[in-house]
Amino acid sequence: MSPLLSVENLDIRAAGRTLVSGVSFSIAAGERVGLIGESGSGKSLTALAVLGLLPETMRTGGSIFLDGHQVIGARDRDLVPLRGVSVAAVFQEPMTALDPLMRIGDQVGEVVRRRARRDGHKPGTTQVRASVLALLERVALPEPERIMRAFPHAISGGQRQRAAIAMALACRPKLLIADEPTTALDVTTQAEILKLLQGLVSDEGMGLLFISHDLPVVATIAERALVMRHGELIETGPVGTLFDHPAHSYTEGLVAAARAFDAALEIAP
Amino acid sequence: MTLLDLSGVSFAYGGGKCVLHDIDLAVAAGSNLGIVGESGSGKTTLLKLLLGLERVSTGTVSFRGETLEPRDRAFMRGFRRSVQAVFQDPYSSLDPRQRVFDIIAEPLRSLKIETDVVGAVAGALADVDLPADAASRYPHEFSGGQRQRIAIARAIVAKPDLVIADEVVSALDLTTRTRIIDLMRSLSSRMTFIVVSHDIALVALLCDRLAVLEQGRIVEQGATRDILARPAHPYTQRLLASTPRMPQRA
Numbered sequence: 001m002s003p004l005l006s007v008e009n010l011d012i013r014a015a016g017r018t019l020v021s022g023v024s025f026s027i028a029a030g031e032r033v034g035l036i037g038e039s040g041s042g043k044s045l046t047a048l049a050v051l052g053l054l055p056e057t058m059r060t061g062g063s064i065f066l067d068g069h070q071v072i073g074a075r076d077r078d079l080v081p082l083r084g085v086s087v088a089a090v091f092q093e094p095m096t097a098l099d100p101l102m103r104i105g106d107q108v109g110e111v112v113r114r115r116a117r118r119d120g121h122k123p124g125t126t127q128v129r130a131s132v133l134a135l136l137e138r139v140a141l142p143e144p145e146r147i148m149r150a151f152p153h154a155i156s157g158g159q160r161q162r163a164a165i166a167m168a169l170a171c172r173p174k175l176l177i178a179d180e181p182t183t184a185l186d187v188t189t190q191a192e193i194l195k196l197l198q199g200l201v202s203d204e205g206m207g208l209l210f211i212s213h214d215l216p217v218v219a220t221i222a223e224r225a226l227v228m229r230h231g232e233l234i235e236t237g238p239v240g241t242l243f244d245h246p247a248h249s250y251t252e253g254l255v256a257a258a259r260a261f262d263a264a265l266e267i268a269p
Numbered sequence: 270m271t272l273l274d275l276s277g278v279s280f281a282y283g284g285g286k287c288v289l290h291d292i293d294l295a296v297a298a299g300s301n302l303g304i305v306g307e308s309g310s311g312k313t314t315l316l317k318l319l320l321g322l323e324r325v326s327t328g329t330v331s332f333r334g335e336t337l338e339p340r341d342r343a344f345m346r347g348f349r350r351s352v353q354a355v356f357q358d359p360y361s362s363l364d365p366r367q368r369v370f371d372i373i374a375e376p377l378r379s380l381k382i383e384t385d386v387v388g389a390v391a392g393a394l395a396d397v398d399l400p401a402d403a404a405s406r407y408p409h410e411f412s413g414g415q416r417q418r419i420a421i422a423r424a425i426v427a428k429p430d431l432v433i434a435d436e437v438v439s440a441l442d443l444t445t446r447t448r449i450i451d452l453m454r455s456l457s458s459r460m461t462f463i464v465v466s467h468d469i470a471l472v473a474l475l476c477d478r479l480a481v482l483e484q485g486r487i488v489e490q491g492a493t494r495d496i497l498a499r500p501a502h503p504y505t506q507r508l509l510a511s512t513p514r515m516p517q518r519a
Contacts, residue, residue, distance in 0.1 A: 157308070186307035186467060187307070187468075187469075187508060190511065191510070191513070213443060215443070219514075219515060243515060257446070260447065262514050265512065267473075
């Protein structure tokens with residue numbers, strides 16, 4: 001079976017500089033893959049390229065096959081149906097992902113309607129409302145009735161991220177791209193969101209591309225990980241192997257740093 | 270010797286809701302103190318009280334046994350000489366129009382410290398492992414980690430006894446973060462740090478004493494070792510359980 005996402009030799013250039021070079025990887029249906037990198041490594045650009053959302057000033061080369069469609073060079077009009085059916089995304093800052101002037105219920109409802117139209121349905125108001133409620137319950141938002149009527153500023157950061165995840169879920173995507181979705185959250189909230197994402201992805205059989213600079217977070221959620229540095233993919237492998245026996249000295253450094261933080265907490269009683 | 274001491278401190282902004290309740294906290298010279306809390310815990314407000322930027326509503330803050338009086342300018346000048354701060358965002362805490370030399374020398378000028386300014390700045394740059402020629406450059410020429418070193422150099426140039434570090438590595442990459450932590454560890458032999466962070470692992474790396482702040486109250490404080498080994502408060506337990514760890518080696 002061909003993979004859900006297949007990236008071959010991806011290059012991204014802007015203003016004469018190469019930002020991403022020769023990146024190749026694939027994600028099978030239902031597979032959870034982590035993309036690790038520090039700032040400037042090109043990890044978010046890679047994600048945007050998969051979504052076909054790179055700024056027009058950037059030139060891309062190579063090939064990105066997503067759910068049987070070529071993304072590179074495709075017209076935006078052909079990409080729109082792909083986004084929100086084949087792929088959906090959750091970003092770091094939920095406040096910028098949500099429209100501040102629109103109630104949460106209406107924002108999620110809009111996605112529900114659009115997704116239904118793609119399937120050739122035209123759901124009624126009651127039906128949309130029921131779907132929205134179900135989605136808000138699905139992402140474990142407390143008092144979903146109240147949250148539906150709330151504006152983004154009136155709920156907490158963790159709740160906003162749950163609402164953003166509900167919107168992504170409303171698309172019923174085959175691939176979910178999550179770019180640092182828990183970085184802006186408190187650790188206790190982060191733990192809840194990670195658990196939620198993991199459950200949702202396995203229940204729905206979605207593929208997941210989880211982008212993060214945080215190794216233990218990636219280890220929590222992904223089966224396999226890719227490591228990027230300076231725009232290149234330097235190492236890839238199952239999370240266990242990668243963190244136990246990093247082949248590249250850069251990965252080794254990251255692992256050692258992450259383990260030092262762990263060790264600080266492992267004080268024998 | 271106790272440097273800073275908070276006793277029965279509560280605080281409310283402009284007569285509003287109380288955001289800090291009954292805080293007792295002491296910082297002894299030579300013993301780094303970590304303050305851990307999540308968003309809304311009151312750690313930023315506590316930081317303002319520790320820096321004398323806000324006045325307590327009830328209770329007292331004392332510095333070397335004397336009550337901190339933010340309105341007493343002479344007292345505050347002495348206080349600022351002894352207590353400096355480094356903040357989270359290395360991109361907004363340095364004046365982009367000033368050369369690094371002037372940025373680092375600023376506390377010497379504003380605190381009217383009579384000293385060899387050129388020598389003091391060169392010493393501070395050396396302390397944070399930046400090259401001497403950094404002095405003639407501007408902040409935008411430096412990476413996030415280097416900027417944070419500049420901010421640390423500014424904090425230590427007046428040879429303070431206490432440096433309050435507010436989420437100083439949160440905006441940095443993992444490898445850069447480790448280097449800044451190493452730097453703070455080596456500086457710890459010459460000064461005391463209060464490390465304010467949401468990250469309990471960071472605090473554990475740098476501090477031998479720890480206070481856990483939740484919804485404006487210190488729910489647990491003591492030796493870091495003891496708290497990590499036997500967290501008594503449910504919130505501390507939850508914080509530790511939520512902190513993601515690397516997978517066990519196979």
